[in-house]
Amino acid sequence: MDTSAARRNILARIRAASGRAAQPEPAELEAAADYLARHPAGPRPPMPADAAGLVARFIDEARAMATSVEEVATLADAPAAALRYLNANGLPTHAVAWRSLEALAWAQAGIAVEFRAPRDSDLVGITGCFCATAETGSLVLLSGPGTEVSAALLPETHIAVVPASRIVAAHEEAFALMRAERGELPRAVNFVSGPSRTGDIEQTIVLGAHGPYRVHAIVVLGA
Numbered sequence: 001m002d003t004s005a006a007r008r009n010i011l012a013r014i015r016a017a018s019g020r021a022a023q024p025e026p027a028e029l030e031a032a033a034d035y036l037a038r039h040p041a042g043p044r045p046p047m048p049a050d051a052a053g054l055v056a057r058f059i060d061e062a063r064a065m066a067t068s069v070e071e072v073a074t075l076a077d078a079p080a081a082a083l084r085y086l087n088a089n090g091l092p093t094h095a096v097a098w099r100s101l102e103a104l105a106w107a108q109a110g111i112a113v114e115f116r117a118p119r120d121s122d123l124v125g126i127t128g129c130f131c132a133t134a135e136t137g138s139l140v141l142l143s144g145p146g147t148e149v150s151a152a153l154l155p156e157t158h159i160a161v162v163p164a165s166r167i168v169a170a171h172e173e174a175f176a177l178m179r180a181e182r183g184e185l186p187r188a189v190n191f192v193s194g195p196s197r198t199g200d201i202e203q204t205i206v207l208g209a210h211g212p213y214r215v216h217a218i219v220v221l222g223a
Contacts, residue, residue: 007187047135047169054134055219058167061137065194067215074222078161079109081218082126086111089214091157095124099146101161118154125155125212131177132162132217135170136193139217142178143188152192158212160192163223 012022024032048054059069072081078101086093097106099115106113118125130142139160143149152158168174171191178185196211 041172044170044172045135051164051167054167054169055164055221057134058132058137058162059217059219061134062194062217063137065137066197067137067194067217069217069219071219071221073220075104075161075163075220078218078220079104079106079111082106082159082216083110085159085216085218086124086157089157092123095126095159096122096151096155097126098128098148098151100128101126117148118151120154122155124157124159125151125153126159126161127152128161128163129166131166131168131174133170133174133191134167136191138171139192139215140174141190141192142182142186143190144186149188149190152190153196153211156213158192158195158215160215160217162217162219164219164221165223167219 015022015024048057059071062069068085070081070085072078082095083093085091093110094112095106095114096118097113097115101113102115113126127141127147129139131140132138133140139152139162141147141149141152152160168177174191178189192215195213195215198210
């Protein structure tokens with residue numbers, strides 16, 4: 001459900017209550033952009049400067065967060081890679097996926113895929129990502145029509161197709177990319193760093209506490 005209009009109405013009422021126009025004036029937008037441009041960045045760890053280094057760093061950090069990773073050459077190789085992962089782990093070969101992945105040859109690879117929002121009975125969810133961050137090995141998912149974040153959170157297994165060209169250094173670059181490409185942030189922005197987990201009981205890490213038990217990233221080097 002698109003709640004953009006409702007959000008705009010709520011913000012307009014808040015602005016009206018503080019004596020401002022319902023929509024930001026051009027001067028306000030310019031001031032905000034100027035602040036973002038001039039605001040000093042906080043300390044950050046050193047990161048690779050080249051694309052190959054970012055991919056390698058992402059893979060290392062993702063694996064450290066219990067995300068399994070396979071690299072493939074092209075987007076067309078993703079379905080076969082997904083099948084390899086499912087078979088190797090004894091998992092079902094029926095999945096729900098984002099409609100943006102519908103053009104790939106899932107059936108020919110041996111995976112029965114439905115392109116719709118997930119239901120409680122779905123055990124495998126296949127998604128793309130808006131981008132990924134090398135610093136933390138995180139997948140960045142933006143909600144929207146055809147890119148339901150629930151496909152990454154509801155099924156027990158989440159498989160993500162990650163174009164290497166969409167791996168950025170860190171969260172700062174991810175948000176900058178959102179502003180540059182989307183302008184307005186969507187209803188939900190999710191940073192997925194491995195399977196869900198909790199350590200509340202006797203400080204013992206348990207996976208699958210409030211999301212998938214397992215996360216697998218297929219990094220597409222040629223995309």
